[in-house]
Amino acid sequence: xxxxxxxxxxxxxxxxxxxxxxxxxxxxxxxxxxxxxxxxxxxxxxxxxxxxxxxxxxxxxxxxxxxxxxxxxxxxxxxxxxxxxxxxxxxxxxxxxxxxxxxxxxxxxxxxxxxxxxxxxxxxxxxxxxxxxxxxxxxxxxxxxxxxxxxxxxxxxxxxxxxxxxxxxxxxxxxxxxxxxxxxxxxxxxxxxxxxxxxxxxxxxxxxxxxxxxxxxxxxxxxxxxxxxxxxxxxxxxxxxxxxxxxxxxxxxxxxxxxxxxxxxxxxxxxxxxxxxxxxxxxxxxxxxxxxxxxxxxxxxxxxxxxxxxxxxxxxxxxxxxxxxxxxxxxxxxxxxxxxxxxxxxxxxxxxxxxxxxxxxxx
Numbered sequence: 001x002x003x004x005x006x007x008x009x010x011x012x013x014x015x016x017x018x019x020x021x022x023x024x025x026x027x028x029x030x031x032x033x034x035x036x037x038x039x040x041x042x043x044x045x046x047x048x049x050x051x052x053x054x055x056x057x058x059x060x061x062x063x064x065x066x067x068x069x070x071x072x073x074x075x076x077x078x079x080x081x082x083x084x085x086x087x088x089x090x091x092x093x094x095x096x097x098x099x100x101x102x103x104x105x106x107x108x109x110x111x112x113x114x115x116x117x118x119x120x121x122x123x124x125x126x127x128x129x130x131x132x133x134x135x136x137x138x139x140x141x142x143x144x145x146x147x148x149x150x151x152x153x154x155x156x157x158x159x160x161x162x163x164x165x166x167x168x169x170x171x172x173x174x175x176x177x178x179x180x181x182x183x184x185x186x187x188x189x190x191x192x193x194x195x196x197x198x199x200x201x202x203x204x205x206x207x208x209x210x211x212x213x214x215x216x217x218x219x220x221x222x223x224x225x226x227x228x229x230x231x232x233x234x235x236x237x238x239x240x241x242x243x244x245x246x247x248x249x250x251x252x253x254x255x256x257x258x259x260x261x262x263x264x265x266x267x268x269x270x271x272x273x274x275x276x277x278x279x280x281x282x283x284x285x286x287x288x289x290x291x292x293x294x295x296x297x298x299x300x301x302x303x304x305x306x307x308x309x310x311x312x313x314x315x316x317x318x319x320x321x322x323x324x325x326x327x328x329x330x331x332x333x334x335x336x337x338x339x340x341x342x343x344x345x346x347x348x349x350x351x352x353x354x355x356x357x358x359x360x361x362x363x
Contacts, residue, residue: 001074003021004022011061011062011068024355030362035362046086067092068090070087113144118297118305119310168253201229225266343361
């Protein structure tokens, strides 16, 4: 699966631009603010039906425009025609349409997983150094591309959780608490919550082993990294947890038990990783997590995902960069997009692996 062309209209800093992609490895260079990251984000959007960086589509619209349009053409051996077209049209008043080969999706979630994609961006370091939300997002993004049922349970769970939290806030203003309605919300959480936990727990073993292997290869040493899947549901039934936390839920006006509290705990020599790791070690672990995601998608889909690497040269020493690029350019047969501010550095770094490299310079 490879992108051969993308047309961008009214998206972020692009008013109207078309890019043709002729090679497997594509370097994108230019000064900051010229649209390197936005080009990667447009590719990611066509794979996921949403931006990797913006929470709402209104933030993606080019200044002065009323909407945007993205169109991507791909070579895909899995399709009957060997080529496919993805189109997204976002109109004013928050109307969005998504098409595959000119056929509109009734549900955007049906598109997820058809065109697997992995992106690595500078702000992703928050997955290593920040709170649990980023780590849950990481594992959910991967599982949603592999298991449509998981994605549907995740959508249901998040919807009911938002309703339950809204109910708790509203009931705090009333003199009488509606326990019957709370029980209804709890019943709606049980099935998707238990499914999410079971899949995450089962899946974690394979994921963690790959992360450890990639970390060792990228860092080039024998540092011992271990990972734990931390969930309230590991030792307790979800139903019992919700009942036990009801009083606390009423006081805090939010749901305090469930899979939305799950976390991946990274350890280095049995210490909390982010507390003692250097910037290079943190970056190495981030790349290890993302490459493990990539490897699992490749194994399950039977072809490599598109790999988007944004500004990966920063804060990594030459040895770690070489180990990373060796895997993504030499050992991987999938399409790779890599951005950098330095054209010569990008050209030299990528050309050492033998493949022809397409270099796109944004002025």
